[in-house]
Amino acid sequence: xxxxxxxxxxxxxxxxxxxxxxxxxxxxxxxxxxxxxxxxxxxxxxxxxxxxxxxxxxxxxxxxxxxxxxxxxxxxxxxxxxxxxxxxxxxxxxxxxxxxxxxxxxxxxxxxxxxxxxxxxxxxxxxxxxxxxxxxxxxxxxxxxxxxxxxxxxxxxxxxxxxxxxxxxxxxxxxxxxxxxxxxxxxxxxxxxxxxxxxxxxxxxxxxxxxxxxxxxxxxxxxxxxxxxxxxxxxxxxxxxxxxxxxxxxxxxxxxxxxxxxxxxxxxxxxxxxxxxxxxxxxxxxxxxxxxxxxxxxxxxxxxxxxxxxxxxxxxxxxxxxxxxxxxxxxxxxxxxxxxxxxxxxxxxxxxxxxxxxxxxxxxxxxxxxxxxxxxxxxxxxxxxxxxxxxxxxxxxxxxxxxxxxxxxxxxxxxxxxxxxxxxxxxxxxxxxxxxxxxxxxxxxxxxxxxxxxxxxxxxxxxxxxxxxxxxxxxxxxxxxxxxxx
Amino acid sequence: xxxxxxxxxxxxxxxxxxxxxxxxxxxxxxxxxxxxxxxxxxxxxxxxxxxxxxxxxxxxxxxxxxxxxxxxxxxxxxxxxxxxxxxxxxxxxxx
Numbered sequence: 001x002x003x004x005x006x007x008x009x010x011x012x013x014x015x016x017x018x019x020x021x022x023x024x025x026x027x028x029x030x031x032x033x034x035x036x037x038x039x040x041x042x043x044x045x046x047x048x049x050x051x052x053x054x055x056x057x058x059x060x061x062x063x064x065x066x067x068x069x070x071x072x073x074x075x076x077x078x079x080x081x082x083x084x085x086x087x088x089x090x091x092x093x094x095x096x097x098x099x100x101x102x103x104x105x106x107x108x109x110x111x112x113x114x115x116x117x118x119x120x121x122x123x124x125x126x127x128x129x130x131x132x133x134x135x136x137x138x139x140x141x142x143x144x145x146x147x148x149x150x151x152x153x154x155x156x157x158x159x160x161x162x163x164x165x166x167x168x169x170x171x172x173x174x175x176x177x178x179x180x181x182x183x184x185x186x187x188x189x190x191x192x193x194x195x196x197x198x199x200x201x202x203x204x205x206x207x208x209x210x211x212x213x214x215x216x217x218x219x220x221x222x223x224x225x226x227x228x229x230x231x232x233x234x235x236x237x238x239x240x241x242x243x244x245x246x247x248x249x250x251x252x253x254x255x256x257x258x259x260x261x262x263x264x265x266x267x268x269x270x271x272x273x274x275x276x277x278x279x280x281x282x283x284x285x286x287x288x289x290x291x292x293x294x295x296x297x298x299x300x301x302x303x304x305x306x307x308x309x310x311x312x313x314x315x316x317x318x319x320x321x322x323x324x325x326x327x328x329x330x331x332x333x334x335x336x337x338x339x340x341x342x343x344x345x346x347x348x349x350x351x352x353x354x355x356x357x358x359x360x361x362x363x364x365x366x367x368x369x370x371x372x373x374x375x376x377x378x379x380x381x382x383x384x385x386x387x388x389x390x391x392x393x394x395x396x397x398x399x400x401x402x403x404x405x406x407x408x409x410x411x412x413x414x415x416x417x418x419x420x421x422x423x424x425x426x427x428x429x430x431x432x433x434x435x436x437x438x439x440x441x442x443x444x445x446x447x448x449x450x451x452x453x454x455x456x457x458x459x460x461x462x463x464x465x466x467x468x469x470x471x472x473x474x475x476x477x478x479x480x481x482x483x484x485x486x
Numbered sequence: 487x488x489x490x491x492x493x494x495x496x497x498x499x500x501x502x503x504x505x506x507x508x509x510x511x512x513x514x515x516x517x518x519x520x521x522x523x524x525x526x527x528x529x530x531x532x533x534x535x536x537x538x539x540x541x542x543x544x545x546x547x548x549x550x551x552x553x554x555x556x557x558x559x560x561x562x563x564x565x566x567x568x569x570x571x572x573x574x575x576x577x578x579x580x581x
Binding site: 098332342348374376 | 489493494497498500501502503504505509513516517519520521523524525526527528529530532535536537538539540541542544547549557561562564565566567568574576577578579
C-alpha cells in the first residue's frame with residue numbers, strides 16, 4: 001500500500017508508533033499530487049515548501065511524544081480559507097494575487113494540531129456553483145470519470161481526497177457545496193450546524209448560510225477533523241458558545257431503535273435518476289437491517305426551498321461582494337481616472353459570469369420596491385422550511401435522502417442553463433436554510449460506475465447522531481473502500 | 487417578463503458592474519427565467535410568519551471594549567493595488 005492511500009486514523013497510528021515519519025508521508029502525498037494533478041486540476045496552489053517544513057515540525061513534536069490526532073497529517077483546504085502568507089484566490093481572477101495577512105480560525109486550529117497543509121484547492125468562483133466549471137482558473141475533473149464534473153463548489157476538496165492527493169480536506173457549504181461534491185466523488189462530507197465552526201477568515205459568500213466542514217475518506221476521519229475545527233470563536237459572533245463533544249466517542253455505537261425519517265416529498269421529486277433512487281432505497285434497507293426503524297415524515301415546503309434559497313443567497317452575496325472595489329485588495333483597472341468607473345471596470349474584469357449573474361439577481365431582490373416581495377418573502381418561507389424540519393424531528397432522530405438527483409454529469413452539459421443547475425440543489429439547500437447539519441456518505445454506484453451519496457440530516461448540534469448512523473452504515477457496506485483508477 | 491433589459495442595466499449600475507450589450511441580452515433572458523421561477527414563493531401563505539435572518543439566533547454578542555490584536559498598517563496595505571507608505575491610493579474624488 002502507498003502511504004498516500006492511508007486514512008487519517010491509519011496514518012496517525014503509524015506516526016504514533018514511529019513506523020513512518022510525517023516527512024515520508026507528506027513526500028508520498030506530494031509525489032501523488034505531482035503524478036495525477038494534470039488529470040484532475042484539483043489545486044490552485046500546491047504548498048510543497050510549507051508542507052515539508054510543517055512535516056519536519058510534526059516529526060519533531062512526535063519524537064517528543066507530543067502527538068494529536070492530526071499531527072503530521074497531510075491535508076488541503078478550499079482556496080477560500082485565509083492562510084497567512086499563502087495566496088488565497090477564492091477561485092476568482094479578482095483575487096488571483098491576494099495574500100492574506102492573517103489566518104482563518106480553522107487554519108489556526110489545524111496548525112495547533114500540527115496538521116500539514118499541502119495546498120489550496122480549486123473551487124467555483126466565490127463558491128457559487130455546483131460543478132466547478134465556474135472556477136476562474138480551470139475546471140476540476142471527477143477522478144471517477146475525467147470527462148465529468150466533480151460537483152461543487154468544493155470540487156477540488158472532494159476530488160483531491162478521492163484521488164488520494166491529501167488525506168482529508170476542508171470545504172465550505174452554502175447550499176450543498178460540501179455534500180454534493182462528496183457524493184459525486186464517493187467520499188464522506190459533513191456540513192456542520194450553522195455556528196458550530198468559526199467562519200472567521202472564510203471568504204464570505206452568503207453569511208447566514210455558509211459553514212466550513214470536513215471532506216474525508218471515511219466517517220471516523222470526519223469525526224477526527226470535526227474535533228479539531230469545531231467550537232466557539234470570539235472572532236465570529238455567529239459561532240455558538242456551546243461545548244464541543246468528542247465526535248469520535250459515538251462511533252461504533254449501536255443504532256438499533258433509532259428512527260430514520262424518509263421525507264415523502266423527496267420521493268416524488270422530479271428528475272430523480274433511477275440509479276440514485278435505487279442506491280438510496282437500498283441504503284434505507286441496509287439501515288433497517290442494522291436496527292434502524294424507518295418512518296415517513298413530511299417536509300411540506302420542500303418545493304419552495306430552491307426559490308427561497310436563490311433569493312437569499314444571491315442577496316447576501318451581492319452585499320458581501322460589494323467589498324471588491326479594487327481599493328484595498330484584488331485587481332484594479334489602473335487606466336480609470338474616475339473612482340466609480342474604476343470600481344465598475346475592476347469588478348467587471350475580475351468577476352466571472354455566474355458571480356455577476358448572482359450579484360445582479362441579489363441587487364435586484366434587495367433594491368427599492370422589491371425588498372419585501374423578494375428578500376422579505378423568502379425569509380418568511382425560510383421560517384416555514386425550518387419549522388418543517390422541527391416538526392419532522394419530533395418523530396425521528398435523523399432524515400435520510402439523496403444528496404444530488406443525478407450522478408456526476410459531463411462537463412459542459414448544463415453550463416449555460418443556470419436554473420436547471422439551481423434546481424439540482426433541491427435535496428441539500430434546505431439544511432442551509434434551516435441551519436441544521438447534513439452529511440454525505442457513499443451509498444453505491446450508478447450503472448456507469450459513478451459514485452452516489454446518501455444524505456443524513458439531523459437537528460441543530462446533533463452531528464454526533466449523524467456520525468453514529470453514518471459510521472454504522474459504513475461498517476455494513478464497502479462503498480467507501482472503492483477507489484477510482486487513475 | 488419580470489425584468490426588462492433596461493432594468494438589468496439599472497441594477498448592474500447599482501451593483502457597479504459594466505455589462506456589454508451581449509451580456510445584457512443574455513442576463514436579461516436568464517434572470518427573467520429565474521425570477522419567473524422565484525415567483526413561486528407568492529403561492530405560500532406567510533401571513534403572520536416571522537422572517538428568519540439567521541438559522542441560529544444569537545442576541546447581543548457583546549465583548550469587552552478592550553484593544554486586542556490587530557493588523558499593523560503594513561499588513562493592512564500589503565494587498566493594495568496602489569498605495570504609498572501609509573495610505574490606499576484611489577482616483578481623485580473631488581475635482
